[in-house]
Amino acid sequence: MKKIGFIGLGIMGSRMAANLQKTGYKLIIYNRTKAKGSFLLEKGAILGNSPKEVAQNCDIVITMLSTPEVVKEIATGKSGLLHGMKKDQLWINSSTVNPSFAKEMHQKSMEYQIRYIDAPVAGTKGPAESGELLFLTGGNHKDLEEASPLFDIMGKKTIHLGEIGKGAAMKMLINQLLGQSMVAFAEALTMGEAMGIQKEKLFNILLSSPVVAPVMSIIRPKLENDTYEAHFPLKWIQKDLHLSSISAYENGVATPNLNVTKEIFAQAKQHGLGDLDFSAIYKFLKHKK
Numbered sequence: 001m002k003k004i005g006f007i008g009l010g011i012m013g014s015r016m017a018a019n020l021q022k023t024g025y026k027l028i029i030y031n032r033t034k035a036k037g038s039f040l041l042e043k044g045a046i047l048g049n050s051p052k053e054v055a056q057n058c059d060i061v062i063t064m065l066s067t068p069e070v071v072k073e074i075a076t077g078k079s080g081l082l083h084g085m086k087k088d089q090l091w092i093n094s095s096t097v098n099p100s101f102a103k104e105m106h107q108k109s110m111e112y113q114i115r116y117i118d119a120p121v122a123g124t125k126g127p128a129e130s131g132e133l134l135f136l137t138g139g140n141h142k143d144l145e146e147a148s149p150l151f152d153i154m155g156k157k158t159i160h161l162g163e164i165g166k167g168a169a170m171k172m173l174i175n176q177l178l179g180q181s182m183v184a185f186a187e188a189l190t191m192g193e194a195m196g197i198q199k200e201k202l203f204n205i206l207l208s209s210p211v212v213a214p215v216m217s218i219i220r221p222k223l224e225n226d227t228y229e230a231h232f233p234l235k236w237i238q239k240d241l242h243l244s245s246i247s248a249y250e251n252g253v254a255t256p257n258l259n260v261t262k263e264i265f266a267q268a269k270q271h272g273l274g275d276l277d278f279s280a281i282y283k284f285l286k287h288k289k
């Protein structure tokens with residue numbers, strides 16, 4: 001069985017790595033905050049002291065990191081993974097990044113004769129834990145075939161969208177709509193309550209209407225209980241909307257609605273809500289805190 005190097009053990013990565021380990025894969029792991037990997041070490045994973053050391057000691061590297069800047073540092077920094085990888089080794093980047101950045105990492109990998117594929121995921125903490133993510137991939141068929149047994153463990157479905165960057169592009173569109181839908185729903189709820197409609201009626205009627213995104217039914221308990229433990233941190237949806245905005249610019253497309261939504265999340269982050277779940281935008285719109 002191939003040895004997997006897993007870098008980035010946050011909300012998503014820790015659960016994805018755990019599923020690979022449960023299935024019998026040997027892991028070598030790296031996370032900036034080491035303690036987050038201790039549950040994997042207890043079950044036999046090996047600790048890499050740097051991304052480079054992880055890459056030197058595995059067959060395939062998977063990264064699940066926060067932002068393009070962090071991916072770049074972990075890949076190309078002084079003890080970055082690209083300095084440890086062997087010729088022809090495979091790097092699967094599951095972090096949500098923008099398509100032009102995915103292409104940049106592919107280009108960089110080629111300089112080191114490394115194979116790169118983009119494989120971001122749709123689905124949050126729950127699907128990551130139950131191995132039911134959706135993988136949106138970009139890259140060549142041979143490389144994706146090599147990665148597909150891993151995708152099948154961490155996810156329920158894999159869709160190949162074409163060349164490098166296309167997986168990232170599709171993922172960005174999904175999160176663009178997620179952010180926009182969240183703000184639209186939170187705004188309607190706030191307004192409905194202000195007009196004196198019972199909250200339960202608002203949920204029941206709006207959520208059974210085709211005009212509301214189905215994902216809002218999953219988010220409902222957070223809004224009802226006013227508890228926002230992060231499944232998907234608000235700071236990361238703001239990051240994703242920012243990446244969408246960059247891509248819109250690069251492709252000559254005007255996206256006014258996207259940019260307004262992005263700035264609403266930016267305001268909430270500025271008010272200290274960045275580490276809460278992105279659904280806390282409701283709390284922000286309602287109370288301005």
Ligand SMILES: NC(=O)c1ccc[n+]([C@@H]2O[C@H](COP(=O)([O-])OP(=O)(O)OC[C@H]3O[C@@H](n4cnc5c(N)ncnc54)[C@H](OP(=O)(O)O)[C@@H]3O)[C@@H](O)[C@H]2O)c1
Pocket residue numbers: 007008009010011012013031032033034036064065066067070074094095096097121122123124125231232233236240
């Ligand atoms: N949560 C979701 O629902 C979800 C769903 C789909 C895709 N995603 C995407 O998946 C990626 C990971 O998300 P997540 O929710 O797992 O986030 P998270 O819990 O915040 O984890 C982020 C990871 O990046 C690492 N990191 C952050 N800054 C770093 C730095 N300066 N140097 C080194 N490592 C750093 C963190 O290390 P530390 O542990 O040391 O902070 C952690 O391993 C993001 O690209 C996100 O957009 C998230």
